[in-house]
Amino acid sequence: MKIFYAVQATGNGHLSRASQLYPFLKKYGDVDFFVSGCNSNIDYAFPVKYKSRGWSLHYSKTGGLDYWDIFKHTSPRQMYKDAAALPLKQYDVVINDFDFITSLACQTQGVSSVQFGHQASFQSKHTPRPDSTNLLGEMILQNFARANQYIGLHFEQYDKFIFPPIVKQEFIQADITDEGHVTVYLPAFMREKLLANFSQLPHIRFHWFLPEIKQPFTEKNISYYPVNQQLFNESLRTCKGIITGAGFETPSEALYMNKKVLAVPIQKHYEQECNAAAMQRMGVCVVKKIDDLFAHKIAKWYASPQTQTSVAANNIAETLAYLFDTYPYAKTRRPMA
Template sequence: MKIFYAIQATGNGHISRAQQLYPYLKKFGEVDFFLSGNNASLDINLPIKFKSEGCSLHYSKCGGLNYWDIVKNVKPKQIYKDAEILPLKNYDVVINDFDSITSLACKMQKVHSVQFGHQASFQSPLTPRPNKKNLMGEMILKHYAPSPKNIGLHFDKYDDFIFPPVIKDEIVNANPKNKEHITVYLPSFQQDCLEKAFNRLPNLSFHWFLNGIQTKYTDKNITYYPVNQAYFNKSLINCEGIITGGGFETPSEALFLGKKILSIPIRKHYEQECNAAALKKLGVPVLYDVGNDFDLIIENWLDSPIKYPVMKANNIPETLQFLFDTYNDK
């Protein structure tokens, strides 16, 4: 069996999930990956056969999306060309993790596909949303990368086609400890947005993972890290808590490990607002704006007890078997 797997590289989560799935996918057949977008900062240890600039996210300085930069970097003619030349008819199965080019290519070439991943869960109206829905955000989630079949991943089983998160082996097999540092991963924030707030808490130690950092170094109470999977796994496994965005993979891993979480969803990012709504239902505190009292909020967060439900890890062989069975049931 030949398998085509499309990865949306607007962040690191899609790549991290694909890397975890790859050894299991190889048991079903030969796998070729298509990487679309250029926001990811992880080293990619996958057989990437096809690439496209696709559509990538761009951030404002302190925690928001820059829609102007997103739009002006989209190249419709190139996207159409990339979709046209993808040789999808050479594959027995097309798996799409929220990539619009693959979805367009399937439509143009009349090829069957399945959308697999976190975004697929939003095809269900039962998946949590914020109190005020965003019409444009809903349209993007539902129509950006449509497929005839959907298999979603989320914090809870909100619908019958939604499964638990894919958790990395390093996390599943870990022996978590509390070495009293705070892990920070907020890719939409630049360094000077938060540094002063962290420095006002000299009794706390922060492990801050930042794009653009080449070598680990410590300044005052902050240790700065490059965005590196091995460093991050170790920091998360041994942290007291993590401050992160409203993504999916990192909160899932923190919930699995029983760590305290402070979620700061990216402003104007509807999917992250939806994830924040789901996290709030699980008891995770959510902060929608970072102000001058951020240091006090961190202290109060650390002093508060956690009451999160136990997060299960995805049974990958069972989920993939369901995926291939669903795919073949056209």
Template sequence: MKIFYAIQATGNGHISRAMQLYPYLQKFGTVDFFMSGNNASLKIDLPVKYKSDGCSLHYSKCGGLNYWNIAKNIRPIQMFKDASSLPLKNYDVVINDFDSITSLACKLQKVHSVQFGHQASFASKLTPRPEKKSLMGEIILKHYAPSPQYIGLHFEKYDSFILPPIIKDEIIQAEPKDLKHITVYLPSFQKDCLEKAFNKRSEINFHWFLNDVKLKHTIGNITYYPVNQKQFNQSLINCHGVITGGGFETPAEALYLRKKILSIPIRNHYEQECNAAALKKMGVPVVYEVGDNFDLIIENWLNKDTLTPNILANTVPDTLQFLFDTYNSN
């Protein structure tokens, strides 16, 4: 069986999931990956056969999206050419992790596909949304990468086609410890937006993972790390708590490890606002604005006893078997 797997590389989570799935996918056949977008900073250990600049996210300085930079870097004519040139008819199965070019290619070439991943869960109206829904956000979730089939991943089973998160083997097999540090991963924030707040909490050691850090180094109570999956996994496994955005993979892994979480969704990023709504329902603290009092927010978060919800890990072989059975039934 020949498998085409499209990865939306607007962040590291999609790539991390694909790397976790790859050894299992190989048991079903040969896999070629298509990488769309250029926001990822992880080292990619996958057979990427096709690439496109696609649509990438750009951030403002302190925790928001920069829509002007996003818009000016979109190349619709090139995206159409990329979609037309993908040889999808050479593949038996097309798996799409929320990539618009692959979705367009399937439409142009009349090829069946399944959208598989976190964003697929939003095909259900039962998946949590914020109190104030965004019309534009809903349109993007529905029409950015449409597919005739959806298999979603989320914190809880909100609908029949939604499955538990895919947790990395290293996380599942770990024996978590509490070495008292706080793991920080907030890719939409630049260093000087948060550094003062972390320095004010001099009694706390922070492990801060940043895209522009090349070598691990420590200054005061902050250890700066490059975005490296192995180092991040170890920091997360042994942390007291994690401060992260409103993404999916990192909160899911932290929940699985029963770690304290403080979520700061990217401003005006509707999917992250939806994830934050789901986390709030589970009792996870969420902060929507980071200002001069962020050090006090951290202090209150650490001092407050909160129940850490328990979530399941995905059974990857069973999930992939379900995916291929569902795909082949159409």
């Protein structure tokens, strides 16, 4: 069997998920990966056969989406050319983790596909949304990567086609400890504003991961780290809690390990607003903006008792069996022995 897997490379979560799925997918046949996007910070842990600049998100220094920067880095003509060049009819199964180019290619070439990932969960009206619905954001979630079938991943099972998040095997097998520090990953927010707040809390040790850092170093109560998967995983495994955006993969893994989470959704990012709404239902601390009171909010969160709900880890073998058993218009088979 030939499998085409499209990965949206805006951020690191989609790439991390693909890395965890790859060993399981290989049991079904040959897997060719297409990476679409250009602003992730981790290396690929799988072979990439096709690449495109795709449609990537870019962020302002104040913690919001930069729509002008997104527009400047987007070429519709090139995306249509890339879609036409993908030989999807050669494949038995097309798996799309929220990539526009693959969705476009499937439509123009008459090829079926399944959208598999977190964004697919928003095809359900039962998946949490914020109190104020963003019509443009809702339209993007519903239509950006259209498919014949949807298999979603989320914190909880809000609908029958939604499964638990995929957690790295090293976290599932790890000895989880609490060494008291706070892990920080907020690349879309202004460094100077965060530093001013962290410096007001000398009793809290921060492990701060930043794309511009090349080598780890420590100043006072802050240890600075490069965006490195191994270093980040170790910090997360041993932390008391994490301050991060309202994405999906990192909060999911922190909640699986029963770590405290303080989530700061990126402004004007509707999916993150939806995730924040879901996390608030679970008892997670959500801070809507970083201001002069952020240090006070961190201190209160750090000292408060653990009340949030943990999440289960995805049984990848069972989820992929469901995907291949229900895949539209393709002959599927069980994993090879």
